[in-house]
Amino acid sequence: MPKGTGARAVDVLRRETCFQGHMRMERVTFRHTLHGGGWSPPLSREVLERGHAAVVLPYDPARDTVILIEQVRVGALDDPAGAWTLEAVAGIIDAGEAAETAARREAVEETGRALEDLVLVADVLASPGCMTEGYAIFVGRVDGDGDGDVHGLGVEGEDIRVHVVPFAEALAMVGDGRVRVSHTIIALQWLALSRDRIRARWGARG
Numbered sequence: 001m002p003k004g005t006g007a008r009a010v011d012v013l014r015r016e017t018c019f020q021g022h023m024r025m026e027r028v029t030f031r032h033t034l035h036g037g038g039w040s041p042p043l044s045r046e047v048l049e050r051g052h053a054a055v056v057l058p059y060d061p062a063r064d065t066v067i068l069i070e071q072v073r074v075g076a077l078d079d080p081a082g083a084w085t086l087e088a089v090a091g092i093i094d095a096g097e098a099a100e101t102a103a104r105r106e107a108v109e110e111t112g113r114a115l116e117d118l119v120l121v122a123d124v125l126a127s128p129g130c131m132t133e134g135y136a137i138f139v140g141r142v143d144g145d146g147d148g149d150v151h152g153l154g155v156e157g158e159d160i161r162v163h164v165v166p167f168a169e170a171l172a173m174v175g176d177g178r179v180r181v182s183h184t185i186i187a188l189q190w191l192a193l194s195r196d197r198i199r200a201r202w203g204a205r206g
Helices: 099-111 167-176 182-201
Strands: 004-005 010-018 024-032 043-049 053-060 065-072 084-087 088-094 117-127 134-141 161-167
Touching: 024 088, 053 099, 053 182, 065 088, 084 161, 084 182, 088 099, 099 117, 099 134, 099 161, 117 182, 134 182, 161 167, 167 182
Parallel strands: 053 134
Antiparallel strands: 004 010, 010 024, 024 043, 053 065, 053 088, 065 084, 065 161, 117 134
16 A cells, blocks of 8 residues: 555555564565656665664753763774764663653663753654664753763663763864764754753753
8 A cells, every 4th residue: 555645655565574683674665656757666675674762962051061972883893983982872762662751761771860851852864765763862951960980781781981071072072073973963063053042941041
């Protein structure tokens, strides 16, 4: 049954599971309506299915600091900058779980700190040309006291170092390439645009 109507419809002809492990790889055969009218020929594409994730950038408005976490990422093993990345808190949203709940859970697991409030930044698609994963990105109010502690769930192989970073320095880290994870860049740039409003909302000015 085609999805959509009229000039924008997609007809999925076949789905095959190519691989099932920590993530699932599917081969999807489909056709779609064309901008100029009619239908495309059948197309075959591989797509990675791993669920949707909640991302939260913990922000302390009183200290004007953010929390970034540092951990090894398998997708960065061959990155010239190294396999350890600096990024916002993130984790897969469990079945039936609200994105906000996942963000709060992950903040405790990965930083040891509870979020006091959450503001939605955006819902984005990570890379829709090859995967289904999307991110619900938040900025969360937190007490940013302390630095350098290590957190994460041992049963999931997590070894996560916490960094409490002045906001201005974190933004500079985007510019010089020390922060190179896309969802974290989105959150930091959003905070740069919204910082005065967020600090006023959370009772910190100046």
